[in-house]
Amino acid sequence: MMHVQLLKWFDAHKRTMPWREQPIPYYVWVSEIMLQQTQVSVVIPYFERFIKELPTIEALAQADEELFLRLWQGLGYYSRVMNLQKAARIVQDQWQGELPQEKDELMTLPGIGDYTAGAISSIAYGKVATAIDGNVLRVYTRLYDDDGDITKVATKRRVDAYVMDTMDKTRPGDFNQSIMELGALVCTPKNPKCNACPVADDCKARANGTQLLRPVKPQKKKSVEEEKTVLVIRADKRVIVQKRPNKGLLKNLWQYTLVDAHLTEKEAVAFAQEQGHVPLKIKQGPTYKHIFSHRIWNIVSFIIDVEETTGKHTWAVQDRLEEYAIPSAFSLISEWLENEV
Numbered sequence: 001m002m003h004v005q006l007l008k009w010f011d012a013h014k015r016t017m018p019w020r021e022q023p024i025p026y027y028v029w030v031s032e033i034m035l036q037q038t039q040v041s042v043v044i045p046y047f048e049r050f051i052k053e054l055p056t057i058e059a060l061a062q063a064d065e066e067l068f069l070r071l072w073q074g075l076g077y078y079s080r081v082m083n084l085q086k087a088a089r090i091v092q093d094q095w096q097g098e099l100p101q102e103k104d105e106l107m108t109l110p111g112i113g114d115y116t117a118g119a120i121s122s123i124a125y126g127k128v129a130t131a132i133d134g135n136v137l138r139v140y141t142r143l144y145d146d147d148g149d150i151t152k153v154a155t156k157r158r159v160d161a162y163v164m165d166t167m168d169k170t171r172p173g174d175f176n177q178s179i180m181e182l183g184a185l186v187c188t189p190k191n192p193k194c195n196a197c198p199v200a201d202d203c204k205a206r207a208n209g210t211q212l213l214r215p216v217k218p219q220k221k222k223s224v225e226e227e228k229t230v231l232v233i234r235a236d237k238r239v240i241v242q243k244r245p246n247k248g249l250l251k252n253l254w255q256y257t258l259v260d261a262h263l264t265e266k267e268a269v270a271f272a273q274e275q276g277h278v279p280l281k282i283k284q285g286p287t288y289k290h291i292f293s294h295r296i297w298n299i300v301s302f303i304i305d306v307e308e309t310t311g312k313h314t315w316a317v318q319d320r321l322e323e324y325a326i327p328s329a330f331s332l333i334s335e336w337l338e339n340e341v
């Protein structure tokens, strides 16, 4: 009876999380979207701030884009929050403001895939539904010593069936969370703590000594590397910011002046002049790599003080840059600006 051991362990060891204390469907939904690609400890303050500012689905549906982008600033993968609002509007229009309860209904909403739908349906509504994320795939391919490639649909289907077979149908939400928690705390990717594992006796990989060979994943694709120069063009404590296009990477977010190549100091001055500025002083800023999911930006940066210019630019007051949703790709530069003497 694997589920008995697992739930006993979960009841004793589960971490406190604000959305666990009150599994209101909206809270579960927001937390699950935030937790995609981001760790629990990072998510907690973001979650609390988000819920404070936008406490209901209705508030999210009506929120100004600038506000929710700012609340998301630093979490990355901004399409997640754009979809969150799109879905909130559909819930308002088509579901009388209540998130639907069944997995297939939830999956009709933007940004809600199989995993998130299963998590909401089971945790918030107590429905018997699976929620297969990376942790669950790892735990179950180890428990069953399944050597299938976990990016393949057939493997995911098998894992789904394993979970359904072993699930405690009276506590599906807790059961799903107990596997995820086991994956996060005990059955970790590199050093699984098999000696402290509540289901060690049921684990085939442990018996066969193959824990570290599971799960099987395909070789990673190489990321594309790109060269970028960030120019902080400044006049009298105000800097130029630009809004990115409304599609593609970091859409609708704000950035400093960005050039798709590495410029030398001389070239950076010439670039500013071409833009109609009169440069007074130039200083080198941070040089660093920013890693996206399949892309790496190799960034060099300069700060260029210029004479006051007119022309079509958005000037942001340097001390109030937090009013703009500037993504984490530029946060080293923002921090450097803040600490500049």
Ligand code: SF4
Pocket (backbone or CB within 6 Å): 139, 142, 143, 186, 187, 188, 192, 193, 194, 195, 197, 198, 199, 200, 201, 203, 204, 205, 206, 211
């Ligand atoms: Fe994971 Fe080890 Fe537990 Fe198996 S025994 S589920 S490999 S921690």
